[in-house]
Amino acid sequence: MSQRVDAPYLDAFAASFLVLGRLHLGHATEGTRRDIYSQLSDWPFWYEPSPLPELADLYADAHAAHTRGIDLLKRSWESHEDDETIRMDQDFLYGVSAHARVSPFESVHVGEEQLVFDTETIQVRMYYSRLGLQAPRLHTEPDDHLGMEFAFLSQGCQQMMTALEQDRTEDYTRVRDIVAAFTAEHPLRWVPATVREAEAQSHTAWMQGVEALSYATFASWCVTLSTQGLVPCTDVVSGFAAPYRGITAAHKGVAAGKFGDPGVPGETRETASAAAPLTGKPGELSEPGNPGDHASENPTR
Template sequence: MDKELLLEWLQGRELIYRFLARLYQEGPGKELLSALVEEQLLVELPASIDNPMLATGCRQMQAELTARAGDMEAYQQELQEDYNRLFVGPGHLEAPPWESVYRSKEHLLFGEETLAVREFYRSFGLESKKKNREPDDHLGLEMEFMAWLSRTAAAKVQAGEEATEFLQGQQRFLKEHLEQWVPALCSDIQKAARTEFFRGLALFTRGWLQVDAAELEAVLEDFCGGEKS
């Protein structure tokens, strides 16, 4: 993969991870929904990424967005209510967005998994801006970390410097963390969501992680292998 293609790939990945980070941390705000309608991201992505799960998720999200575009204020309120019921509360959460809840035996926050994620961030010189207010293993923060690694790798490539460390970090984070719990979370979202938007988002998320893991492996074999030789 040449430099320009690699940069384009890294920048595209950063955008998708930032999109997912924002949705899982803040919910579908009016600005984001308007951008999705205007920029047709959910229409264009399936044409450029070959993954049936991602394509189905995009179609579900886009279909509901299109159908409700004339009543966006009421629709956004419905989505926010669904988001709160799934991820925020009050009360029982249908899809708690923290790794430790899915991976610890006690299903509790701030467990060993949270500390492992915190240490992973720290190994790249980062600390969660929400430390001690939001567990480090919130899905939105994990997606934000992946976006940061993509952005940093792109800056390294642009400067003609070694980017392997950041790509390998992404591959490890996917294998050791995201792939270990996000599929189960997405299954819970699909079962409990009351809107097609969030059912589609669950499929989008699972499909994207599958695509990214495969592409990362190919790029590391190609580009980074070439850099080392």
């Protein structure tokens, strides 16, 4: 196995994780939803010519989720789902305005106490720092938000592409190994079950579509890493087979607003959107010296 993810794949994953990360972190404006609708036919899917036999079912599942997500987002726009309905659905889903139906924080799903700012939050923070990144509201809001973890994968793909473009093989290998290890140790342990549950718990076609595309993108990413020998196949299979753990009553109180709205750094929820849905640079994580900068003003590579 080459253990190399080629630039076209990295480019597609970087863009997709960027857009999905922002959609999980903030509300999509009508303009953003219009832009995404106009480009849905170009939303990438990773046609793996020869996935490992053990991953064939997951690959097929990812393709089905991709198709379903595209159809749901089209239905949302064509049925004229309004901003307020979508906003309320996302807020109640993730616990911004009330008790969370599905928590967007890793430590709630993986930690023994199912509370935010647990061990997993610190571990995720350490991974961010290994690529010279940090969450925009360090020590104030948890680092292990679903949108943040997707943003980190996007940043990692961007850094790998830069290393390939500049023929810096050692840097490429270092970033690749960090991102692959992060994938196996963190999102793989909770994201598959969580986005499946979030799709089931969502009330709008928009949020259902976002969750379905999140599943499709992350599943495709894991199939790609495993096919290249970067994440063990058994880990991928067990990660996607793991059941949803649920949320304890204790967490519901925390999710109801103790840490506020995760948001996108430097932007309000109303303006936090992916203006160019399938292009652009990651922006939810910042360089340690610039935690409060606008993503568009200080893109990190």
